[in-house]
Structure formats: C-alpha cells, structure tokens
Amino acid sequence: MTIPWFSANIPxxxxxxxxxxxxxxxxxxxxxxxxMICGSKIDGKIQKHIVDLSKEMSVVVAPSTLKNFSGAGFxxxxxxxxxxxxxxxxxxWKGFDGKGNYDLVAYxxxxxxxxxxxxxxxxxxxxxxxxxxxxxxxPNADYSFDNLREDEWEKGLEDLVSLLVGRK
Numbered sequence: 001m002t003i004p005w006f007s008a009n010i011p012x013x014x015x016x017x018x019x020x021x022x023x024x025x026x027x028x029x030x031x032x033x034x035x036m037i038c039g040s041k042i043d044g045k046i047q048k049h050i051v052d053l054s055k056e057m058s059v060v061v062a063p064s065t066l067k068n069f070s071g072a073g074f075x076x077x078x079x080x081x082x083x084x085x086x087x088x089x090x091x092x093w094k095g096f097d098g099k100g101n102y103d104l105v106a107y108x109x110x111x112x113x114x115x116x117x118x119x120x121x122x123x124x125x126x127x128x129x130x131x132x133x134x135x136x137x138x139p140n141a142d143y144s145f146d147n148l149r150e151d152e153w154e155k156g157l158e159d160l161v162s163l164l165v166g167r168k
Contacts, residue, residue, distance in 0.1 A: 039110030
C-alpha cells in the first residue's frame with residue numbers, strides 16, 4: 001500500500017488506486033466529460049502539458065496563474081478552485097458550457113494539503129471520479145500517481161500527454 005506523502009494525512013479505509021501514466025490516459029480517455037483543475041504551483045514545463053491537455057478537456061486555472069496562460073490558444077475558466085470543487089458536488093450543475101456535470105476531474109499543481117482537502121470533499125460528497133496527476137500520492141482521490149522523484153513525474157506527465165493527444 002502506498003503511503004501518503006504527508007504523514008499526517010489519514011484518509012480512512014477508502015484510498016486512491018495508484019496509476020501509471022498509461023493507466024491514467026485510459027481512465028481519462030474513457031471519460032465523457034472531463035476537467036482539469038490547476039493550482040498555483042505551475043511552472044513552464046507543466047504549463048506546456050496543460051496547454052496540450054486542453055485539447056482533450058476543460059481546464060480551470062487558479063486566478064493567480066491566469067496571466068501565465070494568456071495567449072495559450074484555448075479558453076480558460078478562471079475561478080476560485082475551491083469554488084469549482086464545491087460546484088462539482090452539485091449534481092444539477094450543468095458545467096461551464098451548460099452541457100452537464102463532469103464525470104472525471106484531474107487535479108494538478110496544488111500545495112499538497114489544499115489538494116488533499118478538495119479531494120476529500122469530492123470523495124465524500126460528490127459522484128465525480130477524481131484523478132491526481134501531481135507528484136505525490138493523494139489518498140483522497142479515486143486514482144493518483146505514486147510518490148515520484150521530480151524527473152520521474154515530469155516523464156510521467158510527458159507520457160500521459162503523448163498517450164492522450166498523440167504527440168511525440
């Protein structure tokens with residue numbers, strides 16, 4: 001069993017299944033309505049992957065990172081990420097485009113403790129599947145990457161993007 005990166009994180013009996021980039025790509029590929037929610041810890045390398053993944057899903061970025069994506073070539077939704085997490089709990093919410101709620105939400109670029117709490121809310125109070133593609137295992141997600149060294153994680157993101165958008 002994978003151990004949460006933050007030792008005080010005690011998630012309970014239901015914990016995330018550890019996935020590889022190829023498994024994550026399959027999960028994301030099967031989802032009909034998917035969204036990625038990006039936090040404030042986005043650098044240039046990660047930003048490129050988000051731009052590539054935006055071809056496959058809706059992307060929500062924290063307002064503090066919106067300026068980094070200006071001119072990226074896709075429509076961004078800038079909202080408070082906690083607010084968006086709360087919207088996902090509402091089964092009647094029609095999404096940002098009015099086509100219905102999302103069935104899969106991927107999280108990336110958050111401080112560990114904040115992502116953990118947002119995933120915990122969805123784990124207990126929503127019917128949406130969650131995937132953490134950050135560098136550290138998030139037990140409150142439905143699926144999560146394992147605890148990875150930075151180089152392993154960057155390679156994993158590259159693999160995920162190439163599998164989803166056929167780049168490489």
